[in-house]
Amino acid sequence: MLADVQAYLSRRENLNSVVVDYIKEAILSGEYKVGDHINESEVANKLGISRAPIREAIRELENDGILTTLPRKGTYVTEYSLDDIKEVFDIRLLLENNINKILIYENKLTEDDFNHLEQIVKDMVSIAESSIDDNKKSLLINKKDMDFHRFIWKKSGSQRRVKILESMFFQLRIAMLYDMLKTGDLIMSATDHYEIIESLRSKDIDRCKNALRGHIISYKDGIFK
Known part of the structure; x- marks a missing residue:
């Protein structure tokens, strides 16, 4: 009491x-x-x-x-313009690519970490395949998506980079939700994360950059130029 x-x-x-x-x-x-x-x-x-x-x-x-x-x-x-959304993603890509380099060069991720990340992706796929309404699916997958990336950020041990990304947490969620709704293919939004996992596992920095950028549908579809 x-x-x-x-x-x-x-x-x-x-x-x-x-x-x-x-x-x-x-x-x-x-x-x-x-x-x-x-x-x-x-x-x-x-x-x-x-x-x-x-x-x-x-x-x-x-x-x-x-x-x-x-x-x-x-x-x-406030209404977020396309330029606002792009700026949020540009900052995220810059910092997260640096974080991925740290993870690879310093061997920060263990097989248990990869298994944890894969489980988050499986959870996202389960949500996408569930019978709940699409709006709730998008919100739940958006949250899991952030869980996935925040786990990666924190494993880097880069406190200042993580602090900047965490300060943008809400803007990132809004940007990612906007991006996800551009396609409506929630399963693709979820399974794109497997490529990020495999690129980190294989310690291929260029593949990591492409996987992260390719995960953002607005870049993939040429909306951001």
Whole structure:
């Protein structure tokens, strides 16, 4: 009982973080769409809190480029342009290719690690083949996709690169979800990861670069030029 109370108090002391997480997940789930107005009173009522932490959370999300506040009009979900999405992917490719070099040159990945990565891909395929609706499939696969890449990042031991990528976590999820929805082929989005695994296992850096870039459908289809 005491532990539950302490957990509750801790949560209440970080209400702006609760609001930030709520709004981010609402955007990812489609509850809030691009251009939607964020009503402070509505969010406060849903979460059962005052409007003060809502305002703090909105300022934080504005700083991250996730929300945009227009004078005398209100706060809205920011629309990511194609250039925005490409920039996120370009930064990711630059850092993740460096991480892959570290993993290969320093032999950071064990067979157990490869098995773990393969299991994540199998989980993604199972989700893609399940009977749940496509929107939920996309969200679940998107999360597993991030689990796959975050595991690779952390195995590198490159704290600064990982910190930069983690700071872009939400933007990466949005970009990857956008990219995944371009094809609608969720099984392909999942199984593309096998090539990344095999290129790391064979310690082939050029193959790694091609596998990572090829995994991003917008590059593969020539949308980003």
